[in-house]
Amino acid sequence: MSASLEKGIHALKEVIDAPIASYFESCVHCGLCAEACLFHTETGDPKYTPIHKVEPLRRVYEREYTLLGRLKKMIGLSKPVTDAELDEWQELVYDSCTLCGRCSLVCPVGNDIVYMVRKLREGMAVSGHAPAGIRSATKNTVESGGPMGLKWPAVANVLRKAEESTGLRIPVDQEGAEYMVLLSSMEIVNYPEYIDALAKIFHKAGISFTLSSEAYEATNAGIQIGSSDLAKVIVSRIVDAAEKLKVKNVLSPECGHAYMAIRWEGPNLVGRPFKFNVVHVLELLDDLRLKGVLTMRDKLKDPLILHDPCQIVRRGGVLQAPEPLIRQVAENYIPIADKQKLNWCCGGGGGASAIHTEAAEALRATAFRIKKRQIEEAGVGTMVTFCANCRITIEEGFDHYEMNTKLLGLTELLAAHLEA
Amino acid sequence: MQGPLIDTLARQGVTRRTFLKYCATLASMMALPPAAGRAMAEAMAAVRRPSVIWLPFQECTGCTESITRSHSPTIEGMIFDMISLDYQETLMAAAGHQAEEARQNAMKANAGKYLLIVDGSIPLGQNGAYSCIGGRSNVDILKEAAGGAAAVIAVGTCASYGGIPKANPNPTGAVPVSDIVKDKPIVNIPGCPPIPVVMTGVLAHYLTFGSLPELDDKGRPKSFFGETIHDRCYRRPFYDQGKFAKTFDDEGARRGWCLFELGCKGPVTHNACATVKWNGGTSWPVESGHGCLGCSEPDFWDGGGFYKALSAPADPLKFAAAASVVGAAVGVGVSFANRAKKNKAKATHETITVADLEK
Amino acid sequence: MTDLQFLTWTRGPGLDLAVAVFLLGVLWRLIEIYTLGRKKDLAAPRHAPGASGLHTVFRRSLPPPGMLKRSPVSYIGGYVFHIGLAIIVFLGAPHVLLIKNLVGVSWPTLPSQFIGLTAVVTMAAMVLMLADRINKPVKRFLSTFEDWFTWAVTFLPVLTGWMATQHLLLPYTQMLALHILSAEILLVVLPFSKLFHGFTLFGSRWYNGRVNAHKGVPV
């Protein structure tokens, strides 16, 4: 195969820009970003300090784009970034970083560290230093349509089952629909209830929607592994399908990275603004709530807390929708201290949940202690979230710590209590 | 107390007690023990008049004025009565060839024994042509005269450190005596002008002890230049209290507060003005309301402005414009190189395929 | 070189040189950094109140919720020494005199006793920060020679300035010269070290604020 260090450096030279230069020049090694990173707070290991995770990128920046670095390089004072070094950093850039972006929120000089990790992954991916799990997920998505290798007949099967259980029609490839609904493989496989819920809500609101047999998968392992070219391949399917079906909106599923990929990276990957809007399902739901469509039959009594998925809330900007929606359906919603843009990651984002090495899984379990603590401190038995990937990671965490906390998806919860 | 000098003085109407009193005061000023006054008187009274040659170079005659116009000419003059001033252009009656002849004669007659006093700096530019006496350059005359001298006394800041002629841009290439004379003991008595008693004090010391007084690292007699103006200034308490005059006519100036902010160089100037004062002890610059210029220190003229506080910069924006242009040029240069590199990287981008993810 | 010549050098050619290198460095580095450019964000923006580059430039001056408790030494020590330095540099009488000489504007100053006290507090905070850097695993792990060096380069002007005004250890002339020299070293080092954050932090905060404001997130 053809990954190489040269390709990696080449990729980094392409992506290094003024913000990255400014960020590296601003860093004073204060270490505050470590306090915002759950991999550091839960392990205490200083190597998980976010700014340290992008050290190879800094080295390339200094050597390639600063005069002093170039001079140092010329007289042999600075050593080039090596394969061995990138290999060492793989754990730091992927296993212990979920692209949650919490570090970017606290840096006193204003460094957007997650921005830099995302860019560093461009070089890591093509130099062959991406973890096997994310590599195969990417490969599957590019070659067979989804990270789990799910094909359309299987999806159609799930849709049929949803039609049966809800008694509602789920249109496919219908031109001119208001919404083109995207799913994530995880939802199709693990949480098919989501599809039921969506069908109910659309029908109740009287909004036309459709699925596309050509683009049903919203997740984009390309942005997780950090390859814009591959991410573009994946996102282009959606763009093509949406434009072919002439839909007004594309509905991103609960999945966080899917939303990031299509809503924010998408236009930049294909190199032009979209002709349709990208809407997160919670934005749609909140809109319906405001229109009075989303009335509830009854409310959930259990005390519960909300887990705000990083890519949707802090990184995706869906800040205001979740709380009114949970209040719509839950009587005993308990707001926690670090909520909304300050929430702590589940530990499985950014592709991390696809890494199945023993070390990575053990690290994720350790990092999960922060979520465990939040649940225990709130003293609740239920947690609600709205990201399929978070749900898988959190359930793994519950299993690991043998917790009997209930985990619910927000959209399903709303659908379950929806007034008929 | 007997000797040729005291007889001479007596003839001039200077009494023995006057002389004793003068010696006591001189010893006090030179920080010698009180008993030294009498010893000085004894020694000087008996001394043989040494030959002294006074060479004026690039100077303004201010040093000569200072000593000859001092408050009590008879007393200061006394010292000059103790020496045989064989050559001093300003004071001597002789002129032209006669004067030069007197100098040559004195040098021959007292070879190796005469004292050489120099005031003014020595220009080296254009082979010394900027200042000549009788067709000979200053540097030439100095070398010749210093060759036979027992010691050299550089009077005034010009002779000591180059002074105003050496100030930037030093058009004449002026240098101090110590740059030219390397093999003779040199006493520097800087000041613009120097304090008269300091000049006579050094002569008295030489006459009394036959040696030169102890000098500091800048060749100045420690007894007069051992402390800074600031250390002995009567306005020092105001400095310590942080009370400063901000202008020459504000309340602080009227109250006699510290002149530091008005550019006083007292803290870095070594001289005896604060204790000896000027004009017969009448006053001195700081007492008159003006900061010390630092005239007894090397390069005082280029010390960054007389009215700039010591903490203020001399001329910090000298290269600012040039530096800004160079900085911007370097930045733009790097910027072009960076953009070229980045554009090249982008242009040679190979679309990544799944195969590129693995080695 | 004598004391006075040393002082005259530091006030004259030394300062000339330091200011020149400083200006040269600052312009060079700023142009070098900010002309690298960045891509336009093609995604349809989401607008949110309080989300903009400028908002973030100011907002980041305060600790985000919960952070003060997590790292009190970094924040309190950091505030104290930064504010202390600002007070000393911008409200100390000799410094205002210097600024007046440089650019022609001046403003009222604080009494020297207060500045002296501020210097002591500032130095205490800096020593505390140094101890924290040595003690705290993350900070020690991140620290390179540059971190120790820039600490010293920042600390020395405060120390020498304070010692000069308090007449400690060396005569005033020498201490003042050392103080000015140390400030000159600071000027020379600043554009080429992490001390340059004094300039770039505005750019960094602005970029961070702007990138996230595009998504409607006030960061």
Place this chain on the structure above:
Amino acid sequence: MSLDAIPIQVVHTTPPGEPGLTGNAPPLLRELLEQVERLLETGVPSAIDLSALPLTPADMDWLRNALGPGEIDVTLDANGESTLSETGCPGVWWITHRNEQGAVTSQFLEVTFVPELVKAHPQDVAMGRETLERLLADL
């Protein structure tokens, strides 16, 4: 503008509120005691140069008050007035030299039976004899 309008005023050399006492004067009494003892035992005179010491006018006043006035005051008119006054401690003389302008040029505390300056020098006495002889001759 009249001359009076120019704001010049005479200032005190010690800052207001400063008592001016440095504490440097009292130790001098101890030194004087030693010098007086030496004078009594060996007959060797000695002196303290007051102008070389860091004494404020207030210190001087304190010292003068402490020593008190004596019986003898000698005034010497030689290029300015000098005063040689015995203090309240016999053998301790306060000597002040002034220049022709009246400014103090030096000040000493001399410990001696009679200050040297007061005694007439044999040579001067010889000149006095000549004067006397001339006077007699002229009679």
